Amino acid sequence: MFPFVVLAHDPASRARRGALTTPHGPIETPVFMDVGTRASVTNCAPADLATIGTQVVLGNTYHLMLRPGPEVFRKLGGIHTFMGWPGPVLTDSGGFQIFSLPEHRTVTEEGARFKGYTDQQMHLLSPERSIEVQTAIGSDIMMVLDECVDSTSDEPTMHAAMDRTHRWALRSLAARKNTQQALFAIVQGGVVPSLRQQSAAFLTEHPFDGFAIGGLAVGDTRKEREDVTALSAELLPAGRPRYLMGVGTPPDLLRAILAGVDMFDCILPTSLAWQGIAFTSTGRVRLTRSANVLREDTLDAACACSTCVTFSRAYLHHLFKCREPLGPRLVTLHNLHYYHELMAHSRRAIEAGAFAAFAKEQLSRIDRHEHGLPC
């Protein structure tokens, strides 16, 4: 069992400041984890990540089992050595990716069979196989394989998927040999409170190192997502980390921290960077807009990242207009730095017993800017 300690509680919310110890160093929570699906955070080397405050890189079992494949990790010594990242790594199980491929897969009690996009061969991703591959990858935190269903499915479908996710979670636990790798279970149940309750009650009976809240990244309304997040977080044990998968915007993160969530990941800061959209202290900035052509000021006057201390908005605009790859790279570094700073401020605010007020101020500021005129 990985040591997880809660260092401070916010008096006016369920927010908490914690630390999870892993073989590759501590993870200070709340934490945002950088998505590095194929063992690379888009266009960032590990040395870049070190400068922007990254604590954890998140790889994906589905993609990594196809390329480079578990054999490469076994022979070369795991993902840390492979990608040159000395810090903690979490691997998602591949359940969500299988769910996103409806055309070339069949899901049975055994697992998911799918056609690999790299080799056109059929592959089996079962709970045991996912653990086997994650063991080869050598991540610090492994996720159980879950069965994801569309959140608009009827309740019997959601119930059946939840039950299977529970059976698969226990098979994953039985398959895990290396206790130097933590294993997190995933609470499912869509937006149905009674299912979420059943799922949390079942999974928390078993010795998982942490618990994730799954199935909320897409499709639901913000209200539904927030309610389910708050309910699920409340049902999870205080002594284990809570991870909200695939969510979200800065306000999503602040609200989830208020509800007691510790860990996050999301593609937004990297995917929006490729479109020239930056998160700043004065709201989102679309760098492609011609209003930036002659702007000598930086992206965010409140930001100390290498992009903001070096380049004007005019230059960043130019890079995007010319489709120079340096543009997305500079904004990726900025956006990830923005997320990590938001988490660092949140941690300090919880330590100071002032997180609820901090979150309220941030949320109202973001709301004001996002409804103002963006530039």
Next chain:
Amino acid sequence: MFPFVVLAHDPASRARRGALTTPHGPIETPVFMDVGTRASVTNCAPADLATIGTQVVLGNTYHLMLRPGPEVFRKLGGIHTFMGWPGPVLTDSGGFQIFSLPEHRTVTEEGARFKGYTDQQMHLLSPERSIEVQTAIGSDIMMVLDECVDSTSDEPTMHAAMDRTHRWALRSLAARKNTQQALFAIVQGGVVPSLRQQSAAFLTEHPFDGFAIGGLAVGDTRKEREDVTALSAELLPAGRPRYLMGVGTPPDLLRAILAGVDMFDCILPTSLAWQGIAFTSTGRVRLTRSANVLREDTLDAACACSTCVTFSRAYLHHLFKCREPLGPRLVTLHNLHYYHELMAHSRRAIEAGAFAAFAKEQLSRIDRHEHGLPC
């Protein structure tokens, strides 16, 4: 007139070690200049360039006049501030780019009229306009507008283009107001020795700060290029820098240094990086080849660049197979570092009076590796 001093001569060749003083610092020659056509060396920030040994960035007047346009440079204070690069910048005049656009341009004595790819409007690039734009860009070294023709053209066509290049060079010299920006003329004349002789004789009669050898980047045989380079370099004054435009491979550079050339630029190290091809001390490496899947060794055991001290060939191979943009970035940094190291070694060898032997050893080593089995 920019101070250019020759610090050492190689006793067994025409190679020389020099230094050109610019308002943004000295340029130690022989030098390879990084191509940054649109005010960005592909996917490299200025801080990256500082770590790999870059001395000069090369912008392009044709591209920069269309985007961001001279007005942006005038208002924001020139290319150094715009792109955050504090060192010397050379701008090509745009002549070669106009030549490469045969469908949408007409060339007359006045200059070249062409349809801009950013605005679909007609633009005039005349010798005076090129200088005006380069003045706005604020480069340390400007190039005269030249008329490039296909090297397979008949001699009268080449002769006419050369004569027009001479007239345009004098118009460029007359148009240059800011003597804080050097102006280099371009020797033309295709692969016809008598034309090259006429061109060098004409241009060296005028107070240009340096002389380039143009029209040799494409189309000719290696023998023709080498003979013309050697002839042209011999005809140029000893007290002025000599710049061989758009050339070439490491052996091309070594042979041109032997002939007395001081400055180079080429897209090869960056463009090959995007295809996963790296220059190494044991020949070119194609990282996409499956022979690299399990190779734990680095790209080049003899290289100390950040790519080689951090990553295995297996990981670089993986990045290219996954089309991760980090792959081209890491190989771009390596390839440019390789070129800059080759120049640094050449400078030291000339200082030691041992360049001819150094070049011979390098050329035979490269030849041996490139005809061996690449991996």
